[in-house]
Amino acid sequence: MKSLRHVGLGVAAAVASFLVAPLLLRQAKPPAPLGPLDLPEGAIDPAVWGRKFPFQFDAYKRPAAEEPRWREKRGHAYSLKDRDESERDDDPRWIRVLAGRPKERPLPGGCLECHAAGGFRGLDSYFVARLRVDRPVACIDCHDPKTLQLRLTRPAFSDTSKATPQQMRAWVCSQCHVEYYLDPGTRLVMRPWSKGLRVEQIEAYYDEIRFSDWKHSETGAAVLKAQHPQFEMWNQGIHARSGVACADCHMPYLRQGALRLSDHQARSPLDNLERACLPCHAFPPEEMKARIRIIQDRTAALLSRALDALLALLDEIKAARASGVAEQRLEAALHFQRRAQWRLDFVHADRSKGFHAPQEAARILSEAIDYARQGQLAAARNRGQASMR
Numbered sequence: 001m002k003s004l005r006h007v008g009l010g011v012a013a014a015v016a017s018f019l020v021a022p023l024l025l026r027q028a029k030p031p032a033p034l035g036p037l038d039l040p041e042g043a044i045d046p047a048v049w050g051r052k053f054p055f056q057f058d059a060y061k062r063p064a065a066e067e068p069r070w071r072e073k074r075g076h077a078y079s080l081k082d083r084d085e086s087e088r089d090d091d092p093r094w095i096r097v098l099a100g101r102p103k104e105r106p107l108p109g110g111c112l113e114c115h116a117a118g119g120f121r122g123l124d125s126y127f128v129a130r131l132r133v134d135r136p137v138a139c140i141d142c143h144d145p146k147t148l149q150l151r152l153t154r155p156a157f158s159d160t161s162k163a164t165p166q167q168m169r170a171w172v173c174s175q176c177h178v179e180y181y182l183d184p185g186t187r188l189v190m191r192p193w194s195k196g197l198r199v200e201q202i203e204a205y206y207d208e209i210r211f212s213d214w215k216h217s218e219t220g221a222a223v224l225k226a227q228h229p230q231f232e233m234w235n236q237g238i239h240a241r242s243g244v245a246c247a248d249c250h251m252p253y254l255r256q257g258a259l260r261l262s263d264h265q266a267r268s269p270l271d272n273l274e275r276a277c278l279p280c281h282a283f284p285p286e287e288m289k290a291r292i293r294i295i296q297d298r299t300a301a302l303l304s305r306a307l308d309a310l311l312a313l314l315d316e317i318k319a320a321r322a323s324g325v326a327e328q329r330l331e332a333a334l335h336f337q338r339r340a341q342w343r344l345d346f347v348h349a350d351r352s353k354g355f356h357a358p359q360e361a362a363r364i365l366s367e368a369i370d371y372a373r374q375g376q377l378a379a380a381r382n383r384g385q386a387s388m389r
C-alpha cells in the first residue's frame with residue numbers, strides 16, 4: 001500500500017468556490033461512532049471490513065444490474081472484472097470522431113491505479129501488474145483502515161490536509177473520477193491539472209506539453225481523448241458551489257434504526273431519487289426526475305449538433321485534401337478539429353449528460369460547434385482557392 005500522497009498543484013483557486021461555499025445543507029457530521037476498526041494498512045479484502053460493517057458491505061457488492069452486459073453500470077465491486085472484458089460501443093457518429101484510436105496494447109499497469117483495490121503505480125504492463133492485484137475498488141480506497149476516516153491515497157488536485165468532512169465526500173471521488181493521461185515515455189498515469197480544472201485550462205496544458213492521444217485516421221489531426229472528468233465538471237456547477245458533494249447524490253444517507261448510514265451502492269441517483277434529491281429539494285421524485293431529464297435532453301440535443309458539425313469538418317478537410325490543398329494550409333482546420341473534439345468528448349465522457357454542470361456543458365458544446373464550423377470555413381476557403389488555381 002502506498003503512503004498518503006498529496007500533490008499540491010496550485011489549482012486551489014479553481015475550487016475556491018467550493019472551499020468557501022456555505023455548507024448550509026446537511027453539514028456532514030463524522031459517521032456515527034462504530035468503534036475502532038484497527039485493520040492493518042494492507043487490508044484490501046472488503047469481506048474483512050464487511051464482518052464489522054455488513055450493511056455497507058452488502059450494498060457495495062450489489063451490482064446495479066443483475067445480469068449486466070458490458071455497457072451497463074455495475075459499480076465499484078466490478079471495477080476490475082469489467083476492465084478484463086471488452087470496449088464499449090456508441091452512437092455510430094462516434095466511430096468517425098474516434099477514428100483510428102488505437103487500443104492500448106499492451107495495456108499499461110497504470111489502468112489498475114483506479115481499477116484495483118489499493119491502486120497500483122509503476123511501470124509494469126497490465127498483465128504483470130494484474131498478477132499482483134486481485135481486488136476491485138474497495139473499502140480501503142476511500143477509508144483509513146485504522147480509523148475509518150475518509151482519506152486519499154492517489155494524487156489529489158490540491159492539499160487535502162485541511163479539508164472538511166463535507167469536502168472529503170467529494171475529494172475522495174477525485175482520486176479516480178477525473179481526466180488523466182498516460183505519459184508518452186513512461187506510460188505512467190498523470191493528471192493534467194497544473195493550469196486548472198476547466199476544459200480549456202486542461203487543453204492549454206496539453207497544448208503546452210504537445211500531448212495528443214492519437215492521430216485521427218481520417219484527417220491526421222493530433223487529437224485528445226477525454227476520460228470521465230466528473231470531478232472537473234461537477235466543480236463548475238451550482239451544486240459544488242453550494243457545497244453539495246458527490247456522495248450526497250451517489251451515496252446518499254439513509255436511516256438504519258438510530259444510525260445515519262451511507263448507501264454504499266454507488267450508482268445513478270435516478271435509481272434513488274427520494275434519498276438523493278428530496279433531502280434538499282421539496283418536490284416529488286417524478287418532478288426531480290423530470291428536471292434531470294430536461295437538462296439531459298437539452299444537452300443531448302446540443303451534443304448531437306456538435307457531432308454533426310464535427311463530422312462536417314472532417315468531410316471538408318478530406319475534400320480540401322482531395323482537391324490538392326497543401327498540407328500546411330490545412331493546419332488551422334486540423335487544430336480546430338482538436339479543439340472541437342476535445343470539448344465534445346469532455347461533456348460526453350462526464351456521463352451525467354450535462355447534469356453535473358448544465359450551463360458549463362452548454363458553454364463547452366457551443367464552443368465545440370463554433371470551433372468545428374470555423375475549421376470547416378478555413379478548409380473550405382483553401383479548397384476554393386485551390387480550385388481557382
Ligand code: HEC
Nearest residue numbers: 087088104108110111113114175176177178180189228351
Ligand atoms: C484516474 C483513474 C483511472 C485510470 C488511471 C483508468 N481508469 Fe478506467 N475508469 C475510471 C473510472 C472512475 C471509471 C468509471 C467512470 C466512468 O466510466 O464514467 C472508469 C471506467 C472505465 C471503462 C468503462 C467506461 C468507458 O469509458 O468505456 C473502461 C473501458 C476503462 N475505464 C478502461 C481503462 C483503461 C484501459 C485504463 C488504462 C489505460 C484505465 N481505464 C485507467 C478511472 C480510471
Ligand code: HEC
Nearest residue numbers: 073074075078079082114115141173175176246250266267
Ligand atoms: C479507487 C478509484 C475510485 C474511487 C475512489 C471512486 N470510484 Fe467510482 N468508480 C471507479 C471505477 C473504476 C468505476 C467503474 C466500475 C465499473 O467497471 O463499472 C466506478 C464507478 C462508479 C459509479 C457507477 C457508474 C459506472 O460507470 O459504473 C458511480 C456512480 C461512482 N463510481 C461514484 C463514485 C463516488 C460518488 C465516489 C466517491 C465517494 C467514487 N465513485 C470513488 C473508481 C473509483
Ligand code: HEC
Nearest residue numbers: 073173177230231234239244245246249268270351352355
Ligand atoms: C446533485 C447531485 C449530483 C452530484 C453532487 C454529483 N452527481 Fe454524478 N450524477 C448525477 C446525476 C443526476 C447523474 C445522471 C445519472 C443518469 O443519467 O443515470 C450523474 C451521473 C454520474 C456518473 C455516471 C453514472 C452512471 O450511472 O451513468 C458518475 C460516474 C458520476 N455522476 C460521478 C459523480 C462524481 C464523482 C461526483 C462528484 C465529483 C458527482 N457525480 C456529483 C447527480 C450528481
Ligand code: HEC
Nearest residue numbers: 028030031046049050053056057060138139142247261262
Ligand atoms: C467510493 C468510496 C467508498 C468506498 C469504496 C467505501 N466507502 Fe464507506 N463511506 C464512504 C463515504 C463517502 C462515507 C460517508 C462518510 C461521511 O459522511 O463522513 C462512508 C461511510 C462509511 C461508514 C460510516 C457509516 C456510514 O454508512 O455512513 C462505514 C461504516 C463505511 N463507510 C464502511 C465501508 C465498508 C465496510 C466499505 C467496503 C465494503 C466501504 N465503506 C467502502 C465512501 C466509501
Ligand code: HEC
Nearest residue numbers: 025026238242244248249269276277280281288291292358
Ligand atoms: C445537499 C443538498 C442537495 C442535494 C442532495 C441535491 N441538491 Fe439540487 N440544489 C441544491 C442547491 C443548494 C441548489 C442551488 C439552488 C439555490 O441556491 O437556490 C440546487 C440546484 C439544483 C438545480 C438547478 C441547477 C442549476 O444549474 O440551476 C437542479 C436542477 C437540481 N438542484 C436538481 C437536483 C437533483 C435532481 C438532485 C438529486 C439527484 C439534487 N438536486 C440533489 C441542493 C441539493
